[in-house]
Amino acid sequence: MSNKSASPGNAKISIDKMKKDWKLEKGTEERSFACQCPSPGHDQYQNIDFFPSSDPEAEMQAVQRERKCKRRYYPDTRHLTYEGARMTCRKQGLELVKIDSEAENDQAVRVMNIRQKGRFAPALFDGSNWFWIGASDVLLEGRFIWEDRTACNYTNWGKGQPDNAHPLRGGQNYVSVYRGTKMWDDAHSFKTRSFLCYDSSVSLEEELQYGCNEQEEFVTQKPPKMFGLGKTRFFKLKFA
Template sequence: MSDPVIYAEVKYKKGLDPNTTRSGPQTKAPVPADSSPKDRSEDTGRRGLLRLAVVVLCILILGAVIGLSLYYISLGSSAGCQSGKCADGWKSHGRQCYFFSEKKLTWTQSRDECVRMRSHLAIIHDEDEQTFLMRELNMTEAEDKFWIGLNDRETEGQWLWVDNTPLNTSFWMGNEPDNWTGDYNEYPDGEDCVRMGEENFDGKGVNAWVDTACERKFKFICETETC
């Protein structure tokens, strides 16, 4: 006699594959990191090198700017002089060097020309300096005068040197300054700039300043210090 057949009903939980065998607790697979420690280290190193390069570049630019500034400052103070001597074409008096032009320019053009030569229109401090300049001018004609760095263009009657210092010691000629506008009002703004000089100077009278219309053209005197 054969054994009896037993039937059993097997129920599976919803969502599970009946062919899948489960054993033990289930865990999620780990999500890979964005980059490995090695990659992060290389990226940090590249950023560090970039920052270093920027710093070095800034230092080089700053050094170049400082170097150029010192170079131009030295040019401005020396006007090409060497070891306390004036450059060729300049004449020495004390610690100063003077340049006496041959060409004639307006006062403004003369001022700019002196600046171009790393100097300024002459600033006269005392009678000794005035006498030296008078002797060096060597004028032979009354109108062959030279511009100096004195003017009252900003405020009438308030005379200032080109470095904006006020006039203290003056050497005006006769009734100067008179702010003359011309015989036919050809100088309506008057006379706001100063020229100096006297023909055949004999060393006695040093009062030789004359106020003149700034747009007229005369020779000029530039001044700078020895180096």
């Protein structure tokens, strides 16, 4: 690192990574660098790591690739109730995911499987095998709507679902998805699940076109079987 002095008026600050000391420089020297982005849910950009300064052109290409990265889905593996999941999403400026097509349903399950690294808990109803989406019929039994109050025009119910089982316990008013088959089920409000938030300003097409930091990986674990929720299968996933 250069020890040349610079006048305060046009000085730039660099950091010695070994000594962690700050130094004033002219700003014409070649240095590695780091960028920072705001919190998730408010920005298209991802954190950019340190790059070697030996190839400035490669550095700039890497930066441009990262700046194109857009995220629609934000998976969370914590086990929360529907209301807890909804509030957690909103604190990030997001909402529980809305699914309007088979393609969106496929991508939502794919993103959750990536976050869970393709693993399934042995107990079928373990919260990690399921995730909340932003649909419920809490306002009118049998009429499922999204958090933005629009109708669920696309659904992917398992066989015999929704069934509003155990109405004396409050009924099953909230929708969760089984990762093993992509099928939907209605569930009680006190159940805890992982969940998927989303940024409605980013389309599915943009996420697919400008996906972030993905690498291909094979998953060989088979999920627990569940009667009525479709055929289980092996997954080939891309890990984030």
